[in-house]
Amino acid sequence: MADIILFNKPFQVLSQFTDERANNPRSTLAEWIKKPDFYPAxxxxxDxxxxxxLTNHGPLQHRIASPQTKMPKTYWVQVEGEISAEAxxxxxxxxNxxxxxxxxxxxxxxxxxxxxxxTPPVRHRETIPTSWIELTISEGRNRQVRRMTAAVGYPTLRLIRYKIGDWTLDKLLPGEFRIEQVHLPDAPSANSTQTRRTHSRSPKARRPNRRSAPK
Known part of the structure; x- marks a missing residue:
């Protein structure tokens, strides 16, 4: 049995607990999560x-983060322009x-x-439309989704990771998290987890709605 934190990371927060930049430090996980011995997977x-x-269990952390597991990750991506079927x-x-x-x-x-x-909002241009795509990848290169959309001619404006494996962002607002229990040594699965607690750290906002995406 291991614990895992599902956290909705806000925009412009580092996915680590400290910032090595001494001048003008950026927001980190330490401002949102007060749980000792939990580290990002x-x-x-x-941006x-x-x-x-995040988890306090080393083998589970490695299982989630390792590229060898090829754990799928699903993103909702707002791109500049009316994306084509060819793209x-x-x-x-x-x-490439x-x-x-x-x-x-x-x-x-x-x-x-x-x-x-x-906050701050995505830049808006009256003459340039935007569109949304759902993209699921099974690798984790640096800034991969942004580079992929740029490679097909549609720069990313906003990027939200909705799902990792079977875990989703449902019912979590920015800055909120919940803790679930993972039964080991079985592979992590949302069907084998039990929600323990949800902790809110953000103002009231609209919740992500999976029904907005087509089946």
């Missing part, structure tokens, strides 16, 4: 939002990046999900 970029997993097809098949081709992914266009407002 993987990372989420400073990305959404699901970050979706390219993302699905894999795209500077560090090599990506693995095939699951990609589809979705309706804008019901989300909390971001």
């Amino acid at each position: 993987g990372r989420l970029d400073y 990305s939002e959404g699901l970050l997993l 979706i097809d390219q993302l699905s098949k894999g795209v 990046l500077k560090d090599g081709p990506t693995r095939p992914a699951k990609a589809q266009r979705i309706e804008p999900p019901s989300l909390w407002p971001r």
Whole structure:
């Protein structure tokens, strides 16, 4: 049995407990999570939002973070422009990046999900539309999703990680977390977890709504 924290990381928060930058330090997990001996299993970029997993169990941390496990991660991505079917097809098949081709992914266009407002908001241009996609990848290169959408001609404006394996962001607002128990040595699964507690650290906002995305 191991404990795991599901945390909705706000925009512009480091996915670590300290900031090595002495001048003008950035927000870190220490401002949101007061649980000793819990450490991130993987990372989420400073300018990305959404699901970050933390655990106090070393083998589970390695299992989640290791690229060998190929644990799928699902993102909701707002891109600049009306994304084409051809671009979706390219993302699905894999795209060539500077560090090599990506693995095939699951990609589809979705309706804008019901989300909390971001602070600061995404830049808005009257003459340039935006669109949303759902992208599931099974690798974790540096800033991979942003580089993938840019490679097919659609820069990422907003990036929310919705799902890791079977764990999802459902019912968590920015800055909120819940603790679940994972039964080991079985592979982590949402079906084998038990929610213990939810702790709110954020103002009232709109909750993510899975029903906004097509089946």
